Amino acid sequence: MSKSVSEIIKEKKRRKFLPGYLEKAAPIIFGICAVISVFTTVGIIFTLVIETITFFNRVSIIEFITSTDWYPFTEKAPSYGILSLVSGTLLITFIAMLVAIPVGLSTAIYLSEYASERARRIIKPILEVLAGVPTIVYGFFALTFVTPLLKGIIPGLPIFNALSPGIVVGIMIIPMIASLSEDAMSSVPSSMREGALAMGATKLEVALKIVLPAALSGIIASFVLGISRAIGETMIVAVAAGSTPKFTLDVTESIQTMTAYIVQVSLGDASYGSTIYYSIYAVGMSLFVFTLLMNLLAQYISRRFREEY
């Protein structure tokens, strides 16, 4: 032991490899990277808005918002009433949430309140696998497995319908709701559970009356994110829901969602500069507004329901 630690540190400082200017440049480099996403967002919104304005120069915005007829491909008098596509999207979203919320939330309660360490170690990775399945695979799963299964229950169900992809979108969202809700519930301090248990509460009472309310903001945020995801889901509905824009609440009918319409047009049914071409920007803009509203709602809700602990 010839040198003391402080001597070595002094020596290292003198021979410091990183020059001083890197210390100054670092925040600028990191900052530029952070700004990239801001510029991208601005760019996308800008393009959307410009093209949407072009579209509304040709088609009345009133018709777009209020009409329930979406027949862009009619030669003589095409009509652009987005409500048909909106109803298709909402129908899928509704069915999906009907599947995803109860199953996802129950999974979260099980994982955070009941599961042994072993069970958790098995279930969580499987959930993550479910979250990682490409949506096109889900699409074929809906078309070739779920639809035939449903046909056995509902005779006369058409091959393209809203129910089957709705259920499958729900399945796709389960891991997201389960994992985000579980995070929220696991972060409730265990001293709170102990407090309730020590007063004679049962495990179920603790889960439902202490942990759930305490984690409510996180749980609701996970629901809203799930809804956003369902609204924006494309591949599953494009494959299995058909392409018949229809203003309906009947889940057994073939429908078309906003996203599926954009896919249909993007795949080459419309020439550049045509009204149909611009219509996908208007639909895209509508989608964007929907998900933006959802995100704002999520923020509002998580602030509103926050139980401080």
Place this chain on the structure above:
Amino acid sequence: MLTVERNRPMASSISPIKDNSIYTVRNFNLWYGADHALNDICMDIPTNKVTAIIGPSGCGKSTYIKALNRMVELVPSVKMTGSIDYNGQNIFNPKFKVEELRTSVGMVFQKPNPFPKSIYENVVYGPKIHGIKKKQILDEVVEKSLKGAALWDEVKDRLHENAFGLSGGQQQRLCIARCLAIEPDVILMDEPTSALDPISTLKVEELVQSLKKEYSIVIVTHNMQQAARISDNTAFFLNGEVIEYNKTDQIFSNPTDKRTEDYITGRFG
């Protein structure tokens, strides 16, 4: 179960007084995995007295009172032998409902742990889960419990504010009020003042004194002066064993065991 005394030369290890006991604990052993945390405990808890448990960290005193309401079972690897009778009933009997035990045996924890709800909701939580819904009754419970916990005057104008807005000492008294709301017979206190400032500590100590008329209280404490001030009987735990259990003034003025004397005179622990 009845052959215990044979192994126990000192009758004082079982109970220092001949009064009624609410808890009868015989040859109680507890392991966390392979760690033998409580070793052959025979220690009764007298009714309507304050029983203090002292001892160095890791001696098993918290484990002991958590066994009394079976909260210790939350630790997955725990294993127990022997018996704990509460009012003459073995609490480990499979027919014995743990929720009922915990309804009549309240607990106050080391760190105040109010629920993230209003002060009012915190107090009525217990009565509510046990089925009381009438607002009139609940209102009365809140006032009575908060008065019982010497907190009423400080919070009566803000019952519907979040409990986390209270100071640490107030939160701890709220937890005591929450405990009183279901009218238990026993209150277990696990170092209830260790996270509090001296003034709050004093308030909680005064509270314990006034509560013992109606409740049997078991209090774990690191603070020997506190045990001397507020308890009727004191047990000294060391390495998972009860070394000495006697009337408090006896323990502090004239301990029979050398190790007790060393501990209370501050020679270790």
